[in-house]
Amino acid sequence: MRSRSRVFFEQGGVAGFTHRAFAKSMGFDGDDLNRPIIGICNTYSELNNCNRHLRELAEAVKRGVLQAGGLPLEFPTISLGEIFLSPTSMLYRNLAAMDTEEMIRGQPIDGVVLLTNCDKTTPAALMGAASADLPCILVSGGPMLSGHYQDQILGACTDCRRLTAEYEAGTLDGATYREIEDGIVRSAGHCMVMGTASTMNSLTEALGMALPGNGAIPAVDSRRLRLAQNAGRRVVELVEEALRPSHIMTRQAFENAITLLCALGGSTNAVVHLPALAGRLNVELPLSLFDEISRRTPLIANMRPSGRYQMEDLFYAGGIPAVLNQLLPLLHGDTLTVTGKSLAENVQNAEVQNSDVIRSLHNALKPEGGLAVLCGNLAPEGAVIKHSAATPELMQHRGRAVVFHNIDDLHARLNDPDLDVTATDILVLQNVGPVGGPGIPEVGNFSIPRKLLQQGVRDMVRVSDGRMSGTAFGTIVLHVAPESAVGGPLALVRDGDEIELDVAGRRIHLHVGDEELAQRKSVWRPPQAAASRGYSRLYLDHVTQAPLGCDFDFLHGADPVQAREQPKF
Numbered sequence: 001m002r003s004r005s006r007v008f009f010e011q012g013g014v015a016g017f018t019h020r021a022f023a024k025s026m027g028f029d030g031d032d033l034n035r036p037i038i039g040i041c042n043t044y045s046e047l048n049n050c051n052r053h054l055r056e057l058a059e060a061v062k063r064g065v066l067q068a069g070g071l072p073l074e075f076p077t078i079s080l081g082e083i084f085l086s087p088t089s090m091l092y093r094n095l096a097a098m099d100t101e102e103m104i105r106g107q108p109i110d111g112v113v114l115l116t117n118c119d120k121t122t123p124a125a126l127m128g129a130a131s132a133d134l135p136c137i138l139v140s141g142g143p144m145l146s147g148h149y150q151d152q153i154l155g156a157c158t159d160c161r162r163l164t165a166e167y168e169a170g171t172l173d174g175a176t177y178r179e180i181e182d183g184i185v186r187s188a189g190h191c192m193v194m195g196t197a198s199t200m201n202s203l204t205e206a207l208g209m210a211l212p213g214n215g216a217i218p219a220v221d222s223r224r225l226r227l228a229q230n231a232g233r234r235v236v237e238l239v240e241e242a243l244r245p246s247h248i249m250t251r252q253a254f255e256n257a258i259t260l261l262c263a264l265g266g267s268t269n270a271v272v273h274l275p276a277l278a279g280r281l282n283v284e285l286p287l288s289l290f291d292e293i294s295r296r297t298p299l300i301a302n303m304r305p306s307g308r309y310q311m312e313d314l315f316y317a318g319g320i321p322a323v324l325n326q327l328l329p330l331l332h333g334d335t336l337t338v339t340g341k342s343l344a345e346n347v348q349n350a351e352v353q354n355s356d357v358i359r360s361l362h363n364a365l366k367p368e369g370g371l372a373v374l375c376g377n378l379a380p381e382g383a384v385i386k387h388s389a390a391t392p393e394l395m396q397h398r399g400r401a402v403v404f405h406n407i408d409d410l411h412a413r414l415n416d417p418d419l420d421v422t423a424t425d426i427l428v429l430q431n432v433g434p435v436g437g438p439g440i441p442e443v444g445n446f447s448i449p450r451k452l453l454q455q456g457v458r459d460m461v462r463v464s465d466g467r468m469s470g471t472a473f474g475t476i477v478l479h480v481a482p483e484s485a486v487g488g489p490l491a492l493v494r495d496g497d498e499i500e501l502d503v504a505g506r507r508i509h510l511h512v513g514d515e516e517l518a519q520r521k522s523v524w525r526p527p528q529a530a531a532s533r534g535y536s537r538l539y540l541d542h543v544t545q546a547p548l549g550c551d552f553d554f555l556h557g558a559d560p561v562q563a564r565e566q567p568k569f
């Protein structure tokens with residue numbers, strides 16, 4: 001049976017004539033068009049610093065495709081950079097996923113290599129590719145080298161926040177603060193602590209969608225070019241084998257990814273992205289599964305912000321294959337991967353080179369993984385805390401709520417010297433969820449009031465329906481669901497209410513009686529819609545809550561491209 005691209009180019013009549021004639025205008029001849037055609041889906045952008053080197057990686061992929069007898073054709077999709085995009089890149093993750101899916105579906109290609117890097121580009125590309133379900137390998141751009149200031153090693157952006165807090169507290173002078181900007185982000189690549197990009201790109205190995213080593217090879221290390229070239233060679237074989245994402249990303253593969261997430265102390269954002277990706281494949285990943293796996297998975301990667309080291313150190317210590325090797329007793333080792341081998345076969349010879357960076361299961365940093373899922377009358381559908389990066393003394397805490405009604409209110413009052421707030425209070429931020437944000441922005445790790453910083457306070461319990469950057473730290477309860485903008489209990493919290501956080505008991509409780517809460521709900525009104533038109537309107541009308549991944553309700557499930565199909569005209 002002819003391949004998808006062959007059917008397209010060998011079609012009779014004027015359609016086939018134009019397909020071939022216009023392809024020839026690009027310099028391709030009949031021999032070229034007889035080869036498997038591999039799309040290279042590139043999220044390169046000059047407005048996305050993390051993805052700025054992807055053109056070079058695309059050239060490496062092309063070499064590999066050509067060596068294996070394929071024809072590589074590169075195409076762009078939306079690129080989402082964390083730093084320059086407003087109001088939040090998460091608002092556009094689903095748009096990027098739609099772009100990826102529709103371009104894979106619409107073009108006469110037989111397989112695809114996804115080139116991604118910054119936080120949202122990887123889950124968006126995987127979501128789109130999962131729904132289109134054409135043979136596919138993901139190659140990410142890799143982490144930055146570690147940052148430096150004088151003899152200090154710095155991490156973006158864990159130290160951006162830490163140093164800003166010191167500057168705000170008056171313990172770091174302005175000249176030094178500015179000078180540190182020169183060396184904290186010193187190479188191409190994504191943030192080099194175990195933030196969201198490091199997490200998601202590492203999880204691609206456990207999911208089976210990337211070649212071994214993808215997670216940690218530094219962006220500027222030539223081994224990443226060789227990995228990209230190998231991906232180009234391998235994807236041509238994947239087309240011949242008709243091995244699709246839906247064959248690889250099974251429920252067991254997702255459980256492997258969650259196990260790795262917990263062992264790495266990875267980003268809480270993965271608790272949003274993985275259910276969204278799984279939803280594309282009709283795999284359910286309830287929040288309870290994350291908690292269950294976290295309880296049985298020791299934290300073995302000593303990585304910032306939960307631990308001490310950065311991605312460059314992890315690479316030298318053996319990378320993600322070595323972490324997965326240590327985790328094998330907890331993994332489904334027989335899951336299939338894009339190598340054509342099982343996950344266990346991929347990592348069976350991976351050795352740990354530094355046992356302080358990658359611990360064994362018996363010498364773990366913590367006996368449990370870094371994440372906990374909380375429930376209670378304040379979060380009936382769940383909330384998440386990364387307790388591995390939180391203050392142990394605050395894991396059991398009861399305090400008085402100090403409430404901010406939205407981002408503008410937070411900015412207006414947080415540093416007011418007259419704000420009635422003490423170090424034992426619990427700061428609550430409402431209306432920053434999927435609908436309220438909109439786009440569930442990374443504001444859950446909002447700053448501590450300046451007057452408390454100046455008193456030496458460096459952490460407080462903070463509760464919101466927003467997300468936080470994977471590079472952030474602190475005692476921060478996130479993704480409270482249902483969110484306040486749709487009338488969740490978080491909307492009913494008032495200044496002075498008592499809130500109790502009990503991480504060991506997996507509970508977050510608002511000490512206000514049911515009758516009083518019902519009365520407050522009866523007078524509650526939703527905030528004004530954040531958009532009236534365009535993509536943002538579509539987002540508000542269709543976004544799901546955090547436990548379902550904030551995907552659009554109409555994007556759940558797949559609509560696989562037929563690998564060998566007749567064109568529609």
Ligand code: FES
Nearest residue numbers: 050118190191197
């Ligand atoms: Fe892209 Fe941090 S800004 S990963």
